């Protein structure tokens with residue numbers, strides 16, 4: 001099992017691979033990828049009971065990425081976990097490739113095709129409900145963007161998850177405070193998200209979603225309350241790890257130019273050295 | 277013709293039979309079990325019905341999740357809401373993600389009559405035809421309904437089943453079998469063919485009976501599967517009878533008629549051709565029967581249309 005410092009090193013390694021991938025294919029949701037990478041790291045390296053060997057088992061844990069636009073981050077982690085050869089990612093966004101800008105089931109390890117926001121929580125709820133019916137022990141995790149929560153379908157799914165007492169369902173909100181246009185609170189106020197989800201019947205925990213230790217401690221204790229779906233309100237920074245991308249809305253979608261790329265990689269090298 | 281049950285009732289009864297044989301079969305409803313005639317299903321198999329509330333997007337999303345975990349799911353809601361409000365869920369969560377859920381659109385077309393356009397589904401064939409990986413089925417009578425429900429339960433692809441709520445006659449049929457994607461021959465004829473689907477097959481058959489008395493012998497095909505279309509049966513009808521009238525409880529834009537027209541034109545099969553359906557206009561008010569008559573979808577008016585098409589050279 002990876003220790004907290006192993007996970008920290010992984011996070012830096014993943015960020016380097018992510019930037020290389022985005023630079024290489026010339027496209028990517030860089031800001032949101034970087035904000036959720038620590039969450040994916042902790043999920044796949046510490047929490048999820050799923051591996052390339054078990055990813056078709058009816059007893060596996062499920063992960064549904066509702067914020068599908070951050071496919072690059074998911075691909076980096078799935079490749080590292082051996083769901084497919086890393087080399088496959090060289091075909092990202094290329095003609096005929098399964099590796100495209102949103103997750104699809106053509107990629108080993110991906111559970112559901114996403115990309116239109118507001119779908120993941122309902123699908124995850126359906127899988128969780130089937131688990132309850134069949135008395136299975138698996139858990140279902142889904143990652144939502146914060147801007148995504150303006151989609152009403154999330155709240156339909158939230159109502160149902162609480163109604164059916166789906167404590168095998170864990171929703172994680174990547175609370176980076178930004179969407180395409182700017183601050184989520186300026187676009188259409190989301191706060192207070194914890195109270196909203198609590199009112200909808202979730203047990204809520206806040207954590208720093210860019211701190212692997214805090215994420216492990218939160219996700220290790222799900223369900224937070226028996227009989228309730230869990231919500232992790234993971235406070236993150238969009239563009240996390242690259243100083244000039246952090247909390248800058250324009251990096252929602254964007255590829256660093258050569259100079260930006262070398263500066264970014266230098267920052268990550270320094271972060272890596274500091275952890276060594 | 278002897279009037280039997282509403283297709284919906286046969287759907288509910290067939291589903292219950294299937295549920296008794298397969299504990300993984302689930303029906304998901306959105307405050308729609310009453311209108312779907314599923315109250316007795318709910319009583320008989322309470323563990324196999326899931327209620328999501330008035331939340332059609334969630335209905336389809338949850339159905340996809342249940343299917344992902346191995347369940348054989350029928351998601352049931354009025355066709356008007358199911359194929360509009362939750363269209364994106366049908367497109368992405370079912371079709372694109374390859375989840376073989378059966379989406380059941382009840383009280384379809386103008387079955388809801390005077391409830392108005394909010395409750396009508398005259399767009400569903402058109403939108404679903406343009407989405408890859410879904411079979412579109414509108415059974416004509418109780419027999420086809422039962423067969424279609426069973427076939428949908430076995431399907432490895434998403435299926436859209438469309439039912440009205442009016443009691444339907446037992447249609448005589450030349451073919452005794454039923455296969456998704458194969459039109460059923462209801463009546464043989466050499467002068468003209470009616471290609472109809474769902475609740476319009478019965479009036480097409482009535483028209484054929486009226487015309488037979490005048491010596492015009494019409495073939496009637498129940499094109500219960502709108503996608504994939506039975507191309508061979510349509511070619512054959514065009515070549516052998518030279519005149520085709522399509523009849524559907526749907527907009528003339530993008531439905532059965534245009535699907536047939538596209539096929540014939542691209543294959544270069546010449547024939548006289550008429551699409552009967554709902555024009556691009558606000559739908560007239562009234563009950564289903566009145567609305568049908570207004571748009572020429574009854575035995576008498578379809579016979580008139582057939583005579584006109586037969587006269588034209």
Ligand SMILES: Cc1ncc(C[n+]2csc(CCOP(=O)(O)OP(=O)(O)O)c2C)c(N)n1
Pocket residue numbers: 029031032033035067069115116117118144145146147148149174176178179180238252
């Ligand atoms: C239904 C839908 N509407 C719009 C979009 C376009 N879109 C992609 S990402 C995005 C912003 C998402 O913001 P947020 O959920 O906060 O994600 P993050 O900040 O983590 O990138 C939008 C509007 C979409 N993918 N789906």
Ligand SMILES: [Mg+2]
Pocket residue numbers: 145146147174175176177178179
């Ligand atoms: Mg955001």
